[in-house]
Amino acid sequence: MATPLDYHTIHAIFTRFHAAEPEPKGELEHVNAYTLLVAVALSAQATDVGVNKATRALFAAVDTPEKMLALGEEGLIAHIRTIGLYRNKAKNVMKLSRILVEEYGGTVPSSRAALQSLPGVGRKTANVVLNMWWGLPAQAVDTHIFRVGNRTRIAPGRTVDAVERAIEDNVPAEFQRHAHHWLILHGRYTCKARKPMCGTCLIRDLCPYEDKTE
Template sequence: MAKQLDYHTIRQVFDRFHEAEPEPKGELEHLNAYTLVVAVALSAQATDAGVNKATKALFEIADTPQKMLDLGEEGLTQHIKSIGLYRNKAKNVMRLSRILVEEYGGEVPNSRAALESLPGVGRKTANVVLNMWWGYPSQAVDTHIFRVGNRTGIAPGKDVIAVERAIEDNVPVDFARHAHHWLILHGRYICKARKPACPACLIRDLCPFEEKTEVS
């Protein structure tokens, strides 16, 4: 775990991220708040690309909670069986769809507590939905962001909640909305777990990570 970077260095980091990609986007494909909830819930222990492949046809016929209930658990299972843990995920999607219909009028609630009360929706999923759909500056910490936060000193922490709070506390507010997308994309494509692509890194000179890969 690297030492916490100072404010001015963190500001430089996000200035560079912003210059390279002013409007970073999440890679899960969705049509509305409901399909975003479903996609994020399905993405646990799966790749975004794998989820997108499975949900393309699914969302064409079931883009609301009621349509998902009409499709039924077996129908849903046939669409998502290429995704890990698909049977348990199918049960959760059906349960959360029923709750949305019966308790929220078929609409997705926009409070973290209400979202977290849905089956298969944890804090990370709730934060992704709040950020991507409603533009709230919530920070969804996954394995990529946890790694980047600790390696770089942008947001060091012993667990995901600590890293989430460090991002909220230390990232300048004008970068907060997109912070989690910049960090996740950086972790996914540059600051990778086994062999980070340090020679291609925008923030190499600002990063205190001691085991940088050599310039090629």
């Protein structure tokens, strides 16, 4: 396993990320905690752009679990059929909506354990909701963060959980809240999987990646 970068280099990297984008935002559109939860659950193996296209009209009409139950599974499918695995996702959204109504009074819980107990909600989804809605320093590791964490050695790890722990261990506390958004955006737009844009990279001189592109 690669050795993580030293503290001072990681601090310098996140100082640059912060200077470039002080308040990075997630790209999934939502109007409240419930629609954020649904959007993140729908985004598994799908793009944020695709989810936003499907949910824009949906969330304009359906923004509570009660309204989702009234819409029904087939009504939800009509909105999200352009999203991969839409039938299974629709079943999970209906199940989690019923649980929210029956066990949580229609509100989204702010506990990771409670969130992960909902159908179709894994640790990554729970962490996104905790971070984006409640502002907690939860690190939702997706393929972008996994790649950037290992490629830059900010947070090397063989598994998603290992990279999550490495971010928590290696990134200075002052940058923890927005760390996962900076890393996602960096991986999505600059440190791409096949052709990283090293020539215009903000942290090129601090990154140890050997196969840099021009």
